[in-house]
Amino acid sequence: MRTSIAAILLVSTLGSSALAQTTTTGSPAAPDAKTSQQSGGQQSVTRPNTDKMTQDGASTGSAANTKLEKGANSFTEGEVRSRLDKAGFKDAKDLKKDADGIWRGTAMRDGKPTPVGVDFKGNVAAQ
Template sequence: MKKLLLVAALVGASTFGAFAQTSTTPTTDGDTPAVATPDTKNATAPVEGANSFTEDQARERITAAGYADVTGLMLDDKGVWQAKATKDGKAMSVALDYQGNIVAN
């Protein structure tokens, strides 16, 4: 009988760990830090928020995304890096948010 109670207690205690490991859905607000990868992009980008990218890092990320002739790079009051660049021979405005999302305007 003692063994049965011990086994029941162990099984009951192990289920609490499963409940603690639930995941939440990702948010799209500016308070949730994340870094975009080339395969992912936030649909609400560019996202406003505290941007920790330096000017050199922002330029490198934009260039790595296939943009050339990056000029006028500056951080706006919403925490988004803004620049002019070319891609595929077309001039356009480009934005880089704190999540690493790059958006052409």
């Protein structure tokens, strides 16, 4: 009796492990991948606007043309400061999250104070 109970437990454990396996298809760096704006924004894949970033993470002018999107923003102030810094905006001040979920403040870029924003996807924009 003990042997049959142990066998049943073993089979059920192995069977449930096989059912819990998942299969991943596709490639995260697909050659035909679209930007978040092209693919429909929040309802599609959400990722930061990294289409025009340099190797050091600085933006190549795209921050001025980026449209920030409304949405529930879970970034902390420290994470926002880090994203701004990587995009070339230094010494961020007065960062506050607005009613649309967009972090807004002022940062230095090219020696000038610039109004900036960071949306829920991590997109950085000069305002």
